[in-house]
Amino acid sequence: MTSTPDREKEDRGLALPAGTRLTPQRQAVLDAIEATSGRFTALELFERARRSSPRLGLATTYRTLELLRQTGSLHALSGEGRPAYVRCRPEHHHHLVCLSCGSVEDTELCATPSQRDLTRRHGFQAKSHELEIYGTCRRCA
Amino acid sequence: MTSTPDREKEDRGLALPAGTRLTPQRQAVLDAIEATSGRFTALELFERARRSSPRLGLATTYRTLELLRQTGSLHALSGEGRPAYVRCRPEHHHHLVCLSCGSVEDTELCATPSQRDLTRRHGFQAKSHELEIYGTCRRCA
DNA sequence: GTTGAGAGTGAGAATCATTTTCGATAAGCT
DNA sequence: AGCTTATCGAAAATGATTCTCACTCTCAAC
Numbered sequence: 001m002t003s004t005p006d007r008e009k010e011d012r013g014l015a016l017p018a019g020t021r022l023t024p025q026r027q028a029v030l031d032a033i034e035a036t037s038g039r040f041t042a043l044e045l046f047e048r049a050r051r052s053s054p055r056l057g058l059a060t061t062y063r064t065l066e067l068l069r070q071t072g073s074l075h076a077l078s079g080e081g082r083p084a085y086v087r088c089r090p091e092h093h094h095h096l097v098c099l100s101c102g103s104v105e106d107t108e109l110c111a112t113p114s115q116r117d118l119t120r121r122h123g124f125q126a127k128s129h130e131l132e133i134y135g136t137c138r139r140c141a
Numbered sequence: 142m143t144s145t146p147d148r149e150k151e152d153r154g155l156a157l158p159a160g161t162r163l164t165p166q167r168q169a170v171l172d173a174i175e176a177t178s179g180r181f182t183a184l185e186l187f188e189r190a191r192r193s194s195p196r197l198g199l200a201t202t203y204r205t206l207e208l209l210r211q212t213g214s215l216h217a218l219s220g221e222g223r224p225a226y227v228r229c230r231p232e233h234h235h236h237l238v239c240l241s242c243g244s245v246e247d248t249e250l251c252a253t254p255s256q257r258d259l260t261r262r263h264g265f266q267a268k269s270h271e272l273e274i275y276g277t278c279r280r281c282a
Numbered sequence: 283g284t285t286g287a288g289a290g291t292g293a294g295a296a297t298c299a300t301t302t303t304c305g306a307t308a309a310g311c312t
Numbered sequence: 313a314g315c316t317t318a319t320c321g322a323a324a325a326t327g328a329t330t331c332t333c334a335c336t337c338t339c340a341a342c
Binding site: 162164182183184199200203204223224 | 327329
């Protein structure tokens, strides 16, 4: 049944860190994320996950969110407004944030200043970067 | 004395929104920001500003931070660790965040996906963007 | 100089998100 | 079974920020 033992914890892209267990509670949180589109708050997620796992605790929800964040399956939106989370791809990507409806979309499109310019102008050695583009999404246009 | 009446509220780059008053309390907060290098928390700023304006309230400090944020003179760092703020230029710019010492530097260097690609791939109309580059700064290299 | 409207204020309470604590459970290993 | 460790839920604790409210200040109009 287990094609790749190491990957048993993956749930269509939502991955927990290696060495952690996929418990029923965590599964309930993963399912709740699957069932949600766009951004969500920790509390919203908790309430949704609780429908399928009534004894789920808020702390476990936060703990699971943190695990998912570690694997890059989740991104915490910190800017304007209340804190929120969005599901995202573990691979390199950026975010298109709609100022009208608040939806967040992943994009592979990427551009950054060259390392050469960074070194020359700032003596800075880049390791990673995050780009958020604000504007109007297709539906709100 | 006032070369440009409209600019009286500017304090070497730290600008309050038009129509707001530069009160002694706000001046104390601005001075405290001037006297600080790198990132600072709201509470640190409050305590420093309070030295020159002992009756200053924490709420006023937050209110002033928000005003400065509105004009782009200040950036709220939300990512890793405790919330903090950094002074920055009101003009368009991005941030170089040192993963070693936590310092934040402004840069004019900028690059984003083209509007053409955004439209074609996502139907997204970009209005603004924010880029944070993580890595190692000159001093920590 | 008085006045009135509205911006601005401090103190403390309230809110909100998140983390910690701790005793109880469950799972995995031997 | 017996031991070890991960995980859990509930509740308290924490930390940052915002709100409330009564009071003060500024400034233009009288």
